[in-house]
Amino acid sequence: xxxxxxxxxxxAPALVNAAVTYSKPRLATFWHYARVELVPLTxxxxxxxxxxxxxxxxxxxxxxFKQFTVKEFKSSxxxxxxxxxx
Numbered sequence: 001x002x003x004x005x006x007x008x009x010x011x012a013p014a015l016v017n018a019a020v021t022y023s024k025p026r027l028a029t030f031w032h033y034a035r036v037e038l039v040p041l042t043x044x045x046x047x048x049x050x051x052x053x054x055x056x057x058x059x060x061x062x063x064x065f066k067q068f069t070v071k072e073f074k075s076s077x078x079x080x081x082x083x084x085x086x
Contacts, residue, residue, distance in 0.1 A: 041049065059065040065073070 056065070059068070
């Protein structure tokens, strides 16, 4: 057990450095896209979202959602495809 702890103590800094080296570019890419994609809604988008939720609830009550195409359903939810930054 003592030998295991000594080995771990010797190798820990190298393992931590390897983990940091591996993670830095991936985290940078994540934050790059997160800043663009995770933007809060504007007041205009909030009112549009409320209207689309009302439409979804009414379609759920009447059963008309079964006739929606995927494209129509996504548009009723307010999804939009944003272009990615260069």
